[in-house]
Amino acid sequence: MASRLSVFDIYKIGVGPSSSHTLGPWRAALDFVDELSRAGSQVQSLGVQLFGSLSKTGIGHGTDVAVLLGLQGYDPVTIPTRNIPEIIARVRSERTLRVNGGDLPFDERHDLVFQPTAHPGHPNTLTFTALLADGRLIKQTYHSLGGGFIEREGAAPGVEIEYPFIYDVSSGEKMIVLSHTTRKTITRLLYENERCIYSSQEIHDRVESLFQVMLNCVYRGCHTEGVLPGGLGVKRRAASLSQKLLAGKSYPDRKSWLAAIRKSPRDFATVNQWISCFALAVNEENAALGRVVTSPTNGASGVIPAVLLYHYLFGNFGEDDLLRFFLSSGQIGALFKQGATISAAVGGCQAEVGVSSAMAAAGLTEVLGGSTRQVLQAAEIAMEHHLGLTCDPIGGLVQVPCIERNAMGAMKAITASNLALAGNATHAVVKFDEVVATMWETAQHMHSKFKETAEGGLAVHVSVALPEC
Numbered sequence: 083m084a085s086r087l088s089v090f091d092i093y094k095i096g097v098g099p100s101s102s103h104t105l106g107p108w109r110a111a112l113d114f115v116d117e118l119s120r121a122g123s124q125v126q127s128l129g130v131q132l133f134g135s136l137s138k139t140g141i142g143h144g145t146d147v148a149v150l151l152g153l154q155g156y157d158p159v160t161i162p163t164r165n166i167p168e169i170i171a172r173v174r175s176e177r178t179l180r181v182n183g184g185d186l187p188f189d190e191r192h193d194l195v196f197q198p199t200a201h202p203g204h205p206n207t208l209t210f211t212a213l214l215a216d217g218r219l220i221k222q223t224y225h226s227l228g229g230g231f232i233e234r235e236g237a238a239p240g241v242e243i244e245y246p247f248i249y250d251v252s253s254g255e256k257m258i259v260l261s262h263t264t265r266k267t268i269t270r271l272l273y274e275n276e277r278c279i280y281s282s283q284e285i286h287d288r289v290e291s292l293f294q295v296m297l298n299c300v301y302r303g304c305h306t307e308g309v310l311p312g313g314l315g316v317k318r319r320a321a322s323l324s325q326k327l328l329a330g331k332s333y334p335d336r337k338s339w340l341a342a343i344r345k346s347p348r349d350f351a352t353v354n355q356w357i358s359c360f361a362l363a364v365n366e367e368n369a370a371l372g373r374v375v376t377s378p379t380n381g382a383s384g385v386i387p388a389v390l391l392y393h394y395l396f397g398n399f400g401e402d403d404l405l406r407f408f409l410s411s412g413q414i415g416a417l418f419k420q421g422a423t424i425s426a427a428v429g430g431c432q433a434e435v436g437v438s439s440a441m442a443a444a445g446l447t448e449v450l451g452g453s454t455r456q457v458l459q460a461a462e463i464a465m466e467h468h469l470g471l472t473c474d475p476i477g478g479l480v481q482v483p484c485i486e487r488n489a490m491g492a493m494k495a496i497t498a499s500n501l502a503l504a505g506n507a508t509h510a511v512v513k514f515d516e517v518v519a520t521m522w523e524t525a526q527h528m529h530s531k532f533k534e535t536a537e538g539g540l541a542v543h544v545s546v547a548l549p550e551c
């Protein structure tokens with residue numbers, strides 16, 4: 083069974099604040115310079131055009147920064163994020179870009195153009211143009227599809243990688259039937275599929291690496307105070323909340339801090355505040371261009387760590403739970419990507435926080451011993467109560483409502499999991515595949531002002547004075 087999506091395509095390690103507006107354009111720029119390196123002639127000049135949503139909220143989402151880093155070959159997985167301001171400051175003061183080992187003149191005022199007009203290909207589109215020393219003009223347009231996925235315009239069909247999976251898990255219904263006929267859990271089915279691509283050691287390493295990036299992100303977010311960049315004046319809250327929950331005590335490292343949280347009171351209010359704290363920590367890091375795991379997007383990257391840490395620190399955490407959590411939740415993200423969208427520019431925030439909440443609900447239900455039907459029902463419930471959620475970031479920044487929205491998405495995921503586990507899921511009125519189709523229909527009818535353009539909702543009704551760029 084050929085498939086274009088592995089669970090590990092959904093989870094990507096990247097840099098905030100946005101997967102569609104930062105990571106996608108960054109990866110597109112890397113792809114373009116790779117093409118230039120194969121062109122066999124020196125690059126004389128370079129230009130970039132950002133269209134539609136990438137233009138309208140590009141400054142707030144760091145699209146310009148991402149493009150400048152990608153064109154200079156920096157890898158979003160490994161770049162030390164603390165170096166980013168210095169790299170960008172150099173480009174801006176010297177008006178040069180270091181592309182494939184050579185310095186190029188590059189003045190953002192006319193070489194990086196924000197075109198507010200929509201591109202017919204996709205709401206998130208960017209075009210690179212390069213003039214080579216031998217006179218050739220190389221031009222390539224990319225669509226940023228959300229979740230860090232990109233598509234080269236005009237790419238021949240069939241050039242995408244197809245994974246040779248054993249099981250066809252392309253819908254919820256197929257997964258239920260497969261689980262029943264093979265008597266395998268959802269994790270087992272997905273694991274055997276991933277084994278067609280990766281060794282068991284590689285799968286283990288990938289899962290562990292995702293978890294470590296999430297843990298580090300939460301830890302950094304819970305130990306960094308101050309005001310987020312962008313001019314909105316949003317104060318970071320995770321650090322003070324963590325301090326308050328630990329009665330003002332400090333711990334010298336991540337390990338002792340996590341151990342202290344494990345010893346926290348288990349009453350509802352305390353656990354609830356910790357879950358919010360984890361989500362705030364990740365999204366504050368994301369807003370500050372920190373390293374996060376795109377799950378399925380950067381704007382929604384706090385939901386899954388918050389729910390996973392809830393289970394890791396307050397639940398009965400088992401040896402295989404990381405694998406079970408990431409495989410089952412990642413598959414839900416893949417089904418939404420294939421059957422609807424994970425791009426806010428296409429479907430609003432239901433496609434980001436809604437999908438991440440559904441993913442987290444599925445992962446939690448799986449590690450709590452739910453059946454395949456219950457896992458899917460948990461995902462369905464979580465999405466059902468995000469349907470129609472708009473994307474209206476104030477000032478085009480991934481801060482308000484985004485940061486708190488992740489805490490809400492995490493709590494909805496936990497409630498959805500509890501509801502699914504409380505029944506046997508055989509009589510669920512709404513099926514998982516039906517909620518995917520409903521989300522997609524809602525996305526198609528949502529007005530463009532609610533799709534990551536900052537032209538509607540909170541973005542226009544909340545008056546803020548942002549500094550001039």
Ligand code: SF4
Pocket residue numbers: 381382426430431432434435472473474475479480481483484487534
């Ligand atoms: S409102 Fe939602 S979809 Fe829009 S930027 Fe914020 S988190 Fe992303």
